[in-house]
Each structure stands twice: as structure tokens, then as C-alpha cells.
Amino acid sequence: QVQLVQSGAELKKPGSSVKVSCKASGGTFGDYGLTWVRQAPGQALEWMGVIIPDLGTIKYAQKFQGRVTITADGSTSTAYMDLSSLRFDDTAVYYCARVGVAYSSSSYFDNWGQGTQVTVSS
Amino acid sequence: DIQMTQSPSTLSASVGDRVNITCRASQSIRNWLAWYQQKPGKAPKLLIYHASNLESGVPLRFSGSGSGTEFTLTISSLQPDDFATYYCQQYDDYFGFGPGTKVDIK
Numbered sequence: 349q350v351q352l353v354q355s356g357a358e359l360k361k362p363g364s365s366v367k368v369s370c371k372a373s374g375g376t377f378g379d380y381g382l383t384w385v386r387q388a389p390g391q392a393l394e395w396m397g398v399i400i401p402d403l404g405t406i407k408y409a410q411k412f413q414g415r416v417t418i419t420a421d422g423s424t425s426t427a428y429m430d431l432s433s434l435r436f437d438d439t440a441v442y443y444c445a446r447v448g449v450a451y452s453s454s455s456y457f458d459n460w461g462q463g464t465q466v467t468v469s470s
Numbered sequence: 471d472i473q474m475t476q477s478p479s480t481l482s483a484s485v486g487d488r489v490n491i492t493c494r495a496s497q498s499i500r501n502w503l504a505w506y507q508q509k510p511g512k513a514p515k516l517l518i519y520h521a522s523n524l525e526s527g528v529p530l531r532f533s534g535s536g537s538g539t540e541f542t543l544t545i546s547s548l549q550p551d552d553f554a555t556y557y558c559q560q561y562d563d564y565f566g567f568g569p570g571t572k573v574d575i576k
Binding site (some may be wrong): 383385392394410443445448454455460462 | 516564569
């Protein structure tokens with residue numbers, strides 16, 4: 349069973365950046381896409397971007413283009429999401445999730461990390 | 471962008487009730503739709519994919535139907551563990567989630 353373990357909570361100032369990690373275990377890494385989804389307090393889920401490490405495929409939601417960078421390190425089976433120019437409304441829980449079909453950047457998400465709370469406050 | 475809507479936004483029901491949640495897409499997404507269950511403070515859990523395929527380990531009381539622009543998640547007999555928020559997600563064109571349907575106790 350695939351397990352995704354994310355880094356811990358972060359408290360950031362407006363205008364700064366945050367980098368959240370997602371370490372995968374229990375399955376192969378690189379052939380399945382890893383995606384990032386966030387959820388602001390009391391709000392719905394919001395897709396941010398996806399990476400398929402073996403293919404070098406990276407796609408971002410238009411809303412986050414230019415502000416988000418998703419990378420992956422195959423040697424440690426870890427994906428990263430870097431969000432810059434943080435604003436108060438970036439306060440949310442950030443989740444990583446695995447795309448359920450190998451080599452697909454467009455499929456359902458079958459395994460999720462536990463979530464990382466990012467709080468933006470002055 | 472494909473817009474997803476869900477109805478109702480909140481549903482009050484009792485244990486044993488049959489529950490239907492509707493999800494609509496602003497354009498055809500064929501059958502590229504998933505349903506997730508989320509409980510407070512927890513990550514979402516995949517229930518249904520490709521509109522009607524039950525994820526392994528998910529109870530048989532959950533089912534999905536529909537294609538094109540209209541989809542339904544059905545819980546045949548609501549159980550205490552099912553009180554949660556449910557989201558639909560399209561993956562025909564990038565990804566997009568519906569606003570959610572909260573199922574609470576009547």
C-alpha cells in the first residue's frame with residue numbers, strides 16, 4: 349500500500365515562500381503522478397499542479413502559474429511544492445496525492461498524504 | 471475551465487436512509503469523474519472513479535452513475551460512519567472539484 353508522508357506545519361510571513369515535501373513509500377516512484385491540492389478553512393478542495401517524475405511532465409493550474417513550483421527527487425522518493433509570494437489567503441491545508449493511473453497526468457487520486465497546515469500571518 | 475456544481479450543498483439524513491448527491495459539469499467530461507469522502511481534519515478518501523467504479527475496500531452501499539454532464543453518488547443505506555462531506559472531481563481537462571455536499575444527522 350502506498351503511503352505519502354508530508355512535512356510539518358509552517359508559519360510564514362506575507363511575501364515569503366514555503367516548501368512542502370511529500371515522501372512516498374510502499375510502491376514505485378516516478379511512474380505515477382504526484383499532485384498537490386489545497387483546502388482553505390471551511391472551503392472546497394483546489395487543485396494546484398501535478399508532476400510525473402519519470403516523464404518530466406509538470407502541469408500547473410492557471411491560478412497558480414508563476415507562483416508554484418513542483419519538483420521531485422527520485423533518489424529520496426520525495427515530491428516538493430514551493431509556493432512563493434505568500435498572501436493571507438494562501439492559509440490552507442496542503443495535500444499531496446498520487447494519481448491512480450501510471451504515466452497519466454489526468455486521472456483520479458487514489459492515495460493522499462496527511463496534509464500540511466500552512467498559515468500566513470504577519 | 472470546466473465548472474463543477476453539486477446539489478444539495480447540505481443534506482440532513484438518518485441512519486438507513488437512501489442518499490443521492492448530484493454533480494454537474496459545465497461541459498461533457500465523458501466518464502472522467504471521481505467521488506471522494508472527507509471527514510473533519512482528515513484527507514479525502516477515494517470512493518468512486520470513472521463515474522461508476524468502486525475503489526477497492528469501499529463498502530458496496532456506495533455507488534456512482536452518470537456520464538457526460540450529470541452524475542450521481544448514491545449511498546443505499548446510510549451508516550453512522552458515512553456522515554461526512556462528499557466531493558466530485560473531474561479529470562477530463564486538468565482537474566477540478568465540486569464545492570462539496572455535507573451529509574449530516576437529521
